[in-house]
Amino acid sequence: MADGGPPDDDISLPRTAVNKLIKEMLPNMRISNDARELVLNCCTEFIHLLAAEANEECGRQAKKTIGPEHILAALKELGFDHYVPEVEDVLEDYKVQATQNKRKATKLEDLGIPEEELLRQQEELFAQARMQQLQMDQEEQARVAAAMATASADNGATGLAAAAAAAAGVSSSSSDAAAATAGMSAAQRQLAQFQAIAAGALPPPAAAVAPFNPAGNTSA
Known part of the structure; x- marks a missing residue:
């Protein structure tokens, strides 16, 4: 300078x-x-x-x-003679690394596939793996939703059977409750459901329930 x-x-x-x-x-x-x-x-x-x-x-x-x-x-x-041995060691390390890199490049050339094509294939494999993982997640969510729906339906049927048994004056065992429910008409089952909701045996339905029709006629 x-x-x-x-x-x-x-x-x-x-x-x-x-x-x-x-x-x-x-x-x-x-x-x-x-x-x-x-x-x-x-x-x-x-x-x-x-x-x-x-x-x-x-x-x-x-x-x-x-x-x-x-x-x-x-x-x-x-x-700066004292620097020479260390510089020579660094030079040898560089030559070894350069040789290894050259061998890697030669292997790719021996495959006969350009590097751009290898990168494209790699991206495709990544995309396929992401799609498979997404599909597995969706299937798992569907299984969980089905299990929750089944459990909710079972709980609703059990509560309705218990309410029907109570309305019919029979015991609360599963067999007696099922028998009491089987012998009821649609209108009676609907009435039992309202009674079970009022008594707290069943949760209120998410959607609005149709008005009670004693005659059991569902036509307008």
Whole structure:
């Protein structure tokens, strides 16, 4: 940096990355903003210096592309020989990771299926799984609703039978109550239902009940 000022944001390291490195290296140390800015400037200046030296090394070898060997040679030329072993370890790790990624890409190519098609098939599988889960949920809700309706009908029949038995003056056992209900006309069963509701044996119906007709005639 010729002017000694802070580096331009377009040619400097990301501040978030530098702050993360500082936190990892000094987790229990508080660093002022001025110190963070200074570390950022130093890192950027080091990279510029190293890149310039690697570029010169590349030119001396009549190469057009800066490679890892040029970076290592630049470190040695600038007097940072102690960085070389660690840089070489990182380079080896990168090569291993690159080889693994290449093998994965080769396997996909061997399948003869483009990546776009694989993504489309994956989305279809996800959609089918969601539809199956939705269908299972709907079936489960239907089973629960049917069970609740059956239980409600059974409770209503039991209460009506008990009311009919009471109106007929028989015992409240299930067999006697069923016999009493079976011998009643529609009008008598409706009357027994009203009596059961009034006595609290049955809950009020959700819908309006038709007026009681003693004659049992349902026609208008």
